[in-house]
Amino acid sequence: MRTFGHAFLSLILLTACGAEKSADPTGETGGVPQYGLDPNGGEDPGVAIEIPDSMAGFEEPSAANGGGDAALRFIDVGVSEPEAVDPAEEAPAPPAEETPPAEETPPAEETPPPAEAPPAEETPPAEETPPAEETPPPAEAPPFPEAPAVDLGGPWVGRYECLQGFTDLTLDVVHDLSDDALAAEFAFGPSRDNPEVPEGRFAMRGRFEALAFTLTLVPTQWIQAPEGYGMIGFDAFYDPITDSLSGWIDDPACGELTLERAR
Numbered sequence: 514m515r516t517f518g519h520a521f522l523s524l525i526l527l528t529a530c531g532a533e534k535s536a537d538p539t540g541e542t543g544g545v546p547q548y549g550l551d552p553n554g555g556e557d558p559g560v561a562i563e564i565p566d567s568m569a570g571f572e573e574p575s576a577a578n579g580g581g582d583a584a585l586r587f588i589d590v591g592v593s594e595p596e597a598v599d600p601a602e603e604a605p606a607p608p609a610e611e612t613p614p615a616e617e618t619p620p621a622e623e624t625p626p627p628a629e630a631p632p633a634e635e636t637p638p639a640e641e642t643p644p645a646e647e648t649p650p651p652a653e654a655p656p657f658p659e660a661p662a663v664d665l666g667g668p669w670v671g672r673y674e675c676l677q678g679f680t681d682l683t684l685d686v687v688h689d690l691s692d693d694a695l696a697a698e699f700a701f702g703p704s705r706d707n708p709e710v711p712e713g714r715f716a717m718r719g720r721f722e723a724l725a726f727t728l729t730l731v732p733t734q735w736i737q738a739p740e741g742y743g744m745i746g747f748d749a750f751y752d753p754i755t756d757s758l759s760g761w762i763d764d765p766a767c768g769e770l771t772l773e774r775a776r
Contacts, residue, residue, distance in 0.1 A: 663751060664688050665695065665721060665728065671772035673762055675745070678707040684772055693721040697730055699744075711739040717746065726751045728758070 666688040672681050681704040687696040695718065702712040714737040719730035728751060732744035747770050749760030758772040 662690055663721070663723060663726070663753065664690060665751065668775040669758060669772040670775045671758075671770070672704060673701075673747075673767065673770040675762065675764070675767040677710050679704055680707060680710050682770070682772065683775075688721065693723055695719045695721055695728060695730060698736065699730075699732065711742070713737050713739040713742050715744045721751075726753065 665686050667686060669684040669686065670682070671684075672679050674680070680701050683700045685698045685700070689695075697717040697719070698714060699717050700712070700714045701710070703710045713735075715735045716733045717730040718733055719728060721728045727748065729746075729748050731746040735744065743764075745767060746763045747760050748763065749758040749770065749772070751758055756774050758770075760770050762768060762770055
């Protein structure tokens with residue numbers, strides 16, 4: 514609207530200042546000048562503007578072309594309200610800062626080609642390990658030497674102690690080496706220290722333990738039984754060095770027993 518009003522006002526001013534003014538030859542306008550009419554009486558293709566009497570008082574001097582006095586009258590064409598201007602449009606945008614040209618990056622130095630690695634030294638072939646010598650099988654341990662068979666057969670002489678005191682003893686042994694079974698005859702009688710002991714005899718049987726060198730004999734029956742005496746048994750140890758027997762009577766009323774092989 515504002516642009517149209519300015520254009521219209523400019524048209525009025527141009528017409529008032531430069532266009533020829535002509536009086537109505539016919540007198541139809543009441544002597545009021547008409548702008549835009551052809552002074553020669555022809556029709557002007559332009560637009561005739563009639564200045565109303567209310568604009569009287571604003572007179573313009575005579576035109577230079579000899580025309581009659583004509584009053585310059587202004588027409589109030591009205592002023593349209595200015596269009597709202599976007600503040601962003603009115604405020605001129607600050608000039609963009611010129612970005613300094615980027616510094617040219619110097620070309621990267623050419624990386625020298627990697628030095629060729631020296632050829633790897635040839636590893637000498639590993640010396641062949643001679644085959645391990647076959648370990649001979651362990652020598653068989655010699656068989657444990659068997660202990661010499663102990664033959665307890667024969668007469669043994671010695672003494673033992675019981676309630677009657679020390680008593681002389683003769684033991685006649687039969688030794689079966691096949692199974693170490695023993696059979697014996699136990700004979701007792703008076704000793705030099707105890708001459709009043711009567712004579713007596715009884716049979717015995719038992720076994721010899723060769724690995725432990727021990728023997729056990731138990732009574733089986735009387736052969737000659739003195740009055741008031743009983744049969745006894747014993748356990749003894751055989752000493753191969755001294756070739757002797759020593760042990761204990763199995764009766765709690767008796768004590769130690771010792772025997773040597775008779776010569």
